[in-house]
Amino acid sequence: MIIKPFKLERYYTIHEFTAKYLLCSSDCEAMTIGDLLDLEEGAADRFNNHWLGYTESKGSPSLRKDIASTYTSLSAEEILVCAGAQEPIFLFSQAVLEAGDEIIVQFPCYQSVESVPESMGCKVLKWTAQHQDNKFVFDLDELAKLINSRTKVIYLNSPNNPTGYHFSKEEQLAIVELARKYNCIIFSDEVYAGLEQGSEYVIPAFADIYEYGISLNVMSKAYGLAGLRIGWLATKQSEILEKVAMLKEYTSICSSAPSEFLAGVALRNRKKILERNLEIVRTNLKLLDTFFTKYSSLFSWHQPVAGPVGFVKMNFEYDDLQFAEKVVQEKNVLLLPGDIFDYRGYFRLGFGRKNMPEALAHFEEFVIENLVK
Ligand SMILES: Cc1ncc(COP(=O)(O)O)c(C=O)c1O
Structure with missing residues (x-):
């Protein structure tokens, strides 16, 4: 590669x-770790007694249940736990794309969503932020021009790194409508969700509102627990999740048992x-x-x-x-x-x-x- x-x-x-x-x-x-464990009664004792063997490759059922509770329509079976957000970006692209596929990337971006598909021989089209009147704008008409029947995946990231741009509910629905017209997958990096300046800025996870939506999240960013290296994919697309799970058996195999435990405590106290x-x-x-x-x-x-x-x-x-x-x-x-x-x-x-x-x-x-x- x-x-x-x-x-x-x-x-x-x-x-x-x-x-x-x-x-x-x-x-x-x-x-x-001490401050995190203090958030839940009895957690410190349970952590000390936590078993240090391998964990389930998909993620422990208890953690997947805690993760699923952060979505409105997904169950533990629709979650795959991974190493941070980086591993699932890599594995998803490997699982879904092949040389010659066309994808759209919201740009500027966290580089792996562009470079991994590019390294596989995919054609990467950029939906680029414009800087107008001192603000960043992602123009939906531009996206409409890029999308076509060859588009396999649209990679999105909102709140966006680095621009800070965040889609409104209306923009999100318009994007889903565009994607639905061509049955494109939306891979939505939502690692900064949860830090909205008011409830009016909260938008649903793409996996909750779009049948071909795949939401990515992680403990590293909004929760500030990067050292856990716990991230996940959430989607109703069981075949895609299974393909990624098979590839994960070649990379991290399963997550760290202490990290899974601690991520569970954090999510219950999110x-x-x-x-x-x-x-x-x-x-x-x-x-x-x-x-x-x-x-x-x-x-x-x-x-x-x-x-x-x-x-x-x-x-x-x-x-x-x-x-x-x-x-x-x-x-x-x-x-x-x-x-x-x-x-x-x-x-x-x-x-x-x-x-x-x-x-x-x-x-x-x-x-x-x-x-x-
Ligand atoms: C938008 C975005 N996605 C994914 C990642 C990777 O997250 P992690 O370091 O938890 O794997 C980052 C890290 O900076 C990021 O900014």
Whole structure:
């Protein structure tokens, strides 16, 4: 298999554990195992007695039941537990696609949804975000032009990484209608769902509203529990789920038993965890709004209605990669340059971490020293 290096993961491999301030993280604040176990009475004792053997390849029945309860119309049988969100993206593409297939990818994107199909010889069409009036827009007419009877899969991600764009209910229904016309599969990456700024922004999982919808989710992002490496696919398409499950027997085989247990505790207490993370996001967004109002001549910023990431336009002459490099060298603050997404002139910010105010203060020092005239 010849596949392009994963730009974002390469970048993080170099910087994530050396830069002091991560101003671009897409995961929310994590917590300790002890703090997580404290959320449920008796969980610590049960965890200590938890069996460390192999687990069921599809995921433990109890965890699949907890996951299914986060959807409105799916049962435990319609869930496949995987290693993070990355493994199911890879395995789904391997299971469903073959050389010559045509797919559509909402772009910019988390690279694996583009690079894995491309490496298999698929034709990848991009549904690209436009930046208009200081906001990102995904134009449905553009999607309608890309979709046709050859389209096998549409890869979506809402709330979107990196733009922060989130579909409205109306847009979601319009996308489903378009897909239904051609019987296309929708692979919907929903790893940032649960962090909406108000109930009016909550949209259903695609797997709940579309017969060919496959929803991807994970403990890493909205829940902030990336170290668990627990993710899953949810769909009514049992044949597809079975094909992915067969491939999983060649990769991770089954999930880690302690992680499955802990993911179950987190999901049963998801309201508390999501509220805590949303509170961090809200506090950080206020600071970001103040910052970008102050430096509006340098940066274009539009506050996302959901999720923990946003994409900032640089309104000055600077290569985004070199800019991020200079910021990390001088101030130990990590930004994610647009180059990583093949979308130049921007950088991604993450605002789900508690120390974001500190990171922003150091970034402001850089701005004052280098950009303010
Ligand atoms: C949109 C999106 N999907 C999937 C993933 C992969 O998630 P995980 O690291 O939990 O496998 C990421 C990670 O950044 C992401 O941003």
